[in-house]
Amino acid sequence: MDRQSGRVVEGILSKISSKDLVGAELLESKLIYNLIGFISACDGTDNAVLISNLGYLLSQKGLNTCIVDLKVFYPNLYHYVDCHAPKKASGLIKLLKSDKVDVREEIQATKYERLYLLSPSPQDLMEEYFDFEFEHLERVLATLKQMFDIVLIDIPNNPPLEFCLGAMKACHIGFFTATERTEAVIHMVKLLDFANSVGISTAKFTNVIMMNLQNIDFDFDVYKEMGLNIITALPYVKDGVARANKGKLYVKDNPLFNRQFMKEIQRLAAQLAEQ
Template identity: 45%
Template sequence: MGRQRGKLSFDDVLQRLSPRDRVYGELEASRIIDNVIGFIPASDCCDTSILVSNLAALLAARQYSVCILDNKVFYPSIYKILDCEANPRDRGLIKLLRSDRVDFRDEINSTRYKNLFLLSPSPMDAMEDYFDFTFGDIERVMTAVKDMFDLVIVDIPNIPPLEFCVSSIKHCNTGFFVWSERIECPQNTEKFLEFVGSLGIGASKFTNIVINNISGLNFDREVISEMKMKLIAEFPFIPKAADFSIEGKVYIQDSALLDKRFERALNALADVIAG
């Protein structure tokens, strides 16, 4: 999954978000085909949003322009981790979903990390505001964001009946299930894949496993190969990483002392994605 480095700078991204004719004219030549990567938790306690934020910050530090798409529309949290101001109600992701005439530049947040951007729902939006969006609405936004950045990292909610869950699976180019050392993770993953398959959506691109928050429990990893899936990386539980997320900081970028196991695992995952 090799990528070209540094295709879009900070200024390039903002300039190419609008007007639309410039977006679809200039970006077509430099479009990356397989650049939308999804992460979905297989159970509670996986801390997928913390993992996604650290991964995106590392990729941005490698000079890729990266946008995190927070599709956890009921409970967005990445804006807190990245210390972004919360979008007002009806701004951000929901405004882009409602109309194809909205300037993306006004709804995508920059962050204090160079090359890293965030497209997030507003925490003030009511849940029912998201019930009526279709696969087509979500696909339109994901396709537009895909064309604007080197890499798009999607934080996917594990709510199978929700369009934002299933449509994210459908329109990601590759994906990862995030497990913890919990017995229900293999079962939940298998059940989810069966459901997605019943809808006619190919899920072979989501056969990668990342185990997060490892604390040394007696968890049988052989089940991964038995399920014909692939273990990509294992991340130890780092209390400091959780503390940093509460403070609006990203552990991999802001910590003076990094846990070497976490750093190696994150670099290995970034290498799989970006080469």
């Protein structure tokens, strides 16, 4: 990315305050804007790879980091951080159903220090998630905001589902993820228009992370024309996918890193962690 793009990233994320606690255990967050959402705009983005690796980098900076998987119909982040899948009726759904549940009992500690996961169970039935409202999700996210320094949320691109729009409403900063697909911009604009039509602020979701780039001839100017900002670009890394399939993180203990991938994801992690 060029210097101008770097300044754009700094401007977008400048609202984040510095962390006061390093290595503290689940204490009240000192970051004001710490709910960060990621929405896939098209096929092929693999948000789980991005969020799991980004979460690890943030945890290594001394931030208590919680990853939230809101893909209630097809959760997969537990595999990417090498955790067991939550049991049926536990994890996210248990917290959504009652404010009397101890949040700490439903959050999974990963094998990585300061990195935690809140996930649905893949055994839960789809219909069990149909009756939740915005306030149920907002209550859970507000609790996580107080517990953790930073919360990374994998948001399903499913506008009729409350977990999509509810998360967009609650997030302080949001990113679309996209590949070199012509439909990506259309999907972003349609979702932003719909969210705006129901009174949800969309300015925080005009930032785009390009993923799995393969140097295909593609007109990136269309993003700018539609008021969207590409703030980083990650190349396709075959070994990153292979390691994810084994529940391993690409950014950890990898002898042969893709320099461009590491440079961009580390820069994004730094911007999220600093002032």
